[in-house]
Amino acid sequence: MDKFAMSYCEKCKRLEMIPFSQEDINHALENGGLFTKSLDHGDHMLSLKIDCNGSVRRETVFQR
Numbered sequence: 001m002d003k004f005a006m007s008y009c010e011k012c013k014r015l016e017m018i019p020f021s022q023e024d025i026n027h028a029l030e031n032g033g034l035f036t037k038s039l040d041h042g043d044h045m046l047s048l049k050i051d052c053n054g055s056v057r058r059e060t061v062f063q064r
Contacts, residue, residue: 005054007039009046011061018048025052 002019009016018037028035028050034057039046049058 003054005037005048005050005056007046007048007056007059009039009041009061010059011044011046012041014041018050020050020054024050028052 002021004017004019007016007018008014016039018039020035020037024035024037029052034049034051037048037050039048043064045062045064047060047062048056050056
């Protein structure tokens with residue numbers, strides 16, 4: 001069963017629930033405690049660093 005992290009994009013003001021799996025958690029535990037998810041928001045990308053508990057630790061917006 002997937003777990004979810006909450007994310008807010010400062011650029012487009014979109015709030016989203018991001019699913020993550022046990023595989024993502026395992027990857028984080030093997031690589032410093034964080035895993036990355038990227039979301040396509042049309043004219044920009046939102047990159048998230050998420051910890052094993054589903055807390056978003058960093059949100060970065062990249063222009064296309």
